[in-house]
Each structure stands twice: as structure tokens, then as C-alpha cells.
Amino acid sequence: MRRTAGKLADGREIIYFDDTQDAPPRIAVDTRDLPVTQPLSEVRRDPLTGEWVAMAAHRQTRTYKPPADLCPLCPSTPGRPTEIPEADYDVAVFENRFPSLSVGSPEVSSTVDGMPLVARAAGHGRCEVVCFTSSHDSSFGSLSPSRVRTVVDAWADRTAALSEIPGVEQVFPFENRGEEIGVTLHHPHGQIYAYPFITPRTTQMLSVATEYFAEHGRALMGDLLASELAAETRVVATSECWVAYVPAAARWPVEVHVVPRRQVPDIAALSDVERDDFAVLYLDVLRMLDALYDRPLPYIAAWHQAPVHVGRSELWLHLEVFSVKRAADKLKYLAGSESGMEVWINDATPEQIAERLRTHN
Ligand SMILES: [Zn+2]
Numbered sequence: 001m002r003r004t005a006g007k008l009a010d011g012r013e014i015i016y017f018d019d020t021q022d023a024p025p026r027i028a029v030d031t032r033d034l035p036v037t038q039p040l041s042e043v044r045r046d047p048l049t050g051e052w053v054a055m056a057a058h059r060q061t062r063t064y065k066p067p068a069d070l071c072p073l074c075p076s077t078p079g080r081p082t083e084i085p086e087a088d089y090d091v092a093v094f095e096n097r098f099p100s101l102s103v104g105s106p107e108v109s110s111t112v113d114g115m116p117l118v119a120r121a122a123g124h125g126r127c128e129v130v131c132f133t134s135s136h137d138s139s140f141g142s143l144s145p146s147r148v149r150t151v152v153d154a155w156a157d158r159t160a161a162l163s164e165i166p167g168v169e170q171v172f173p174f175e176n177r178g179e180e181i182g183v184t185l186h187h188p189h190g191q192i193y194a195y196p197f198i199t200p201r202t203t204q205m206l207s208v209a210t211e212y213f214a215e216h217g218r219a220l221m222g223d224l225l226a227s228e229l230a231a232e233t234r235v236v237a238t239s240e241c242w243v244a245y246v247p248a249a250a251r252w253p254v255e256v257h258v259v260p261r262r263q264v265p266d267i268a269a270l271s272d273v274e275r276d277d278f279a280v281l282y283l284d285v286l287r288m289l290d291a292l293y294d295r296p297l298p299y300i301a302a303w304h305q306a307p308v309h310v311g312r313s314e315l316w317l318h319l320e321v322f323s324v325k326r327a328a329d330k331l332k333y334l335a336g337s338e339s340g341m342e343v344w345i346n347d348a349t350p351e352q353i354a355e356r357l358r359t360h361n
Contacts, residue, residue, distance in 0.1 A: 041123025178298025
């Protein structure tokens with residue numbers, strides 16, 4: 001992998017990650033006349049739950065809209081500049097032009113309307129876009145194992161770099177795929193959020209894992225992985241370094257967790273062998289998911305990494321892939337129980353989901 005960093009016309013950072021050292025040099029200049037945008041992100045703490053909510057008012061008034069026929073994630077061509085100045089690339093990462101979180105957000109008062117119960121802070125963080133390929137009509141599942149490896153290296157690089165930003169507490173790489181979950185850009189890409197707080201879901205997982213560690217002296221995920229492998233019923237794929245299974249209490253109609261056999265806090269801590277091995281296993285998992293309904297499955301792939309400063313021994317890196325699709329032509333909606341109470345009702349059992357996935361392997 002070769003890494004080349006540069007700047008876009010408005011000062012945002014762009015980094016090219018190329019599969020090999022002999023890729024063409026990435027030195028193209030961004031010729032656009034882009035005004036610098038002022039991010040206005042802030043975060044507020046819900047006084048009833050303690051959970052942080054991010055607000056990004058500047059995202060409502062997006063002034064710059066690329067022409068409809070011009071994908072901003074495709075390489076630039078003469079006369080048609082995009083977010084990526086080069087004429088081609090392997091993997092490209094750049095700062096989101098309209099970020100939900102930004103280190104450039106102005107300072108704000110520490111409470112909302114002077115109410116001590118409602119804490120408030122600038123939305124300091126960073127949001128990046130990760131383009132997996134220059135090929136507009138491709139998909140993550142169609143990448144070669146060596147390209148997936150480059151993407152993993154890019155995630156690792158960004159996790160390490162974003163963890164260094166003062167105030168960042170958690171780094172979250174993810175992919176939204178498919179119109180059903182609101183994706184407007186079809187070009188294969190993911191995002192990375194660097195949050196100035198530990199997310200609600202990770203807070204909850206850390207609390208459970210910490211309690212388990214205190215009682216048993218071992219990582220919760222390690223024991224869970226051993227039990228899932230022993231039970232076998234929900235395991236859909238295994239490799240030397242990774243295990244993929246439908247979790248025993250799956251919330252989504254389709255849900256697979258991809259877990260390394262060794263405890264590491266984040267992607268940056270994965271070894272070369274683990275990164276190569278992930279590429280092969282994850283492509284297998286994506287093939288199974290797309291075969292499920294005989295059409296590309298809309299999904300969210302969410303990397304759970306340990307927070308930057310705490311829980312590094314208790315939490316265990318893993319990827320959760322899930323879909324809202326409960327049948328070829330039916331979507332699961334988050335209705336009263338899910339949205340109001342965070343109680344998931346799943347129509348299928350995890351054992352049935354695993355069985356159906358395995359038949360497509
Ligand atoms: Zn494109």
C-alpha cells in the first residue's frame with residue numbers, strides 16, 4: 001500500500017491509498033473555485049438519558065451541489081472536476097465538505113439556555129468519506145481481496161490519525177449501502193466519524209464488558225466467541241483469524257457479526273495476516289448476504305472499535321453487518337417498540353437466518 005496526502009481547493013485533506021507502490025503519482029491539483037464552509041456543529045447531552053446528540057445546522061443549507069450527472073466520488077476528467085482531483089485512484093479518503101462534526105466548529109456556551117442540566121459543547125470531531133474504488137458501478141462485495149486489504153489499511157491509518165485529534169473519544173468507520181437506507185450516492189463508499197464522546201451503544205457495551213472482566217478476569221467477547229464456535233448453529237463462516245456468526249439475540253432480520261479471534265481494540269491493531277484474512281472472509285460474507293434474496297442486499301456495516309482512551313482491554317474490535325430487508329420485497333421499519341423503547345422484535349430466529357445464509361455459501 002502507498003499513501004499520498006494532499007489538499008483540496010478549500011483546504012480539506014485528501015489521502016490516496018494505492019494498492020501498490022508503482023501506482024501513478026497522485027499529484028493532481030483541485031482546480032475548482034470552492035468557498036471555504038463554516039461548520040456549525042454542536043453536541044448536546046440529553047438530560048434524561050445522558051446520551052449525546054449532534055446538531056449540524058450548516059448541513060441544511062448546502063450551497064454547493066454538484067450537477068446531477070456528475071458523481072462527486074468519481075475521478076475528475078478534463079472540464080468535470082469532482083471531489084477527487086486525480087484521473088484515477090484505488091482508495092481515496094477525504095474530509096466531508098458538510099461534516100456532522102468538525103474541529104472547525106466554533107466554541108459554544110457550556111449549557112443550553114443556561115440550564116445546568118443540559119450540557120452543550122462544540123461539535124469537535126471529524127467526518128471523512130472513504131471511496132473504495134474509482135469504479136462507479138462496483139460494490140464493496142465486488143472488490144478484489146487485495147483492494148479490500150488496501151481499504152483495511154486505510155481504515156487503520158485513519159483510526160490511528162483521528163484518535164490523535166485532541167478531544168476525539170471514539171472512531172467509527174461504517175458503510176451504508178442501498179437506497180432503502182437512504183444512500184443517495186451510488187458510488188461505492190463509506191464514512192468515518194470521529195466523535196468527541198463515547199457513543200451510547202459503546203458506553204453500554206463497555207459497561208457490560210467491564211463488569212464481566214471484573215468478575216471473570218477475561219474479555220466477554222472471547223468467551224462469547226468460544227461459545228458460539230462450540231454451539232455452531234449460528235456460525236456462517238470461519239477462517240484462521242476471523243469468525244462470522246449471526247448473534248444469538250440478533251435485532252435485525254439479517255445480521256452478521258465478524259469478529260477477530262484475537263482481542264484487539266481497533267483496526268489499527270490488526271496484524272498483516274489478520275488484515276489479509278479479513279478480506280477473504282468478509283467477501284465470503286457479503287456474497288452470502290447478496291445471495292439471500294438474489295439481489296444486492298441493502299446493509300449497514302458498522303465497525304465497533306474500543307474508545308480512544310478507555311476500555312482498550314475490555315472491548316474487542318468487531319464488525320456488525322445488518323439489513324432492514326426482512327424479505328425480498330419487504331423492509332423492517334423501526335416502529336413503536338424499536339424507536340420508542342429500543343426493544344427489537346425480530347420475525348425470524350437467528351438460527352433460521354444463519355441456516356439460510358449457510359445454504360448460499
Ligand atoms: Zn461515481
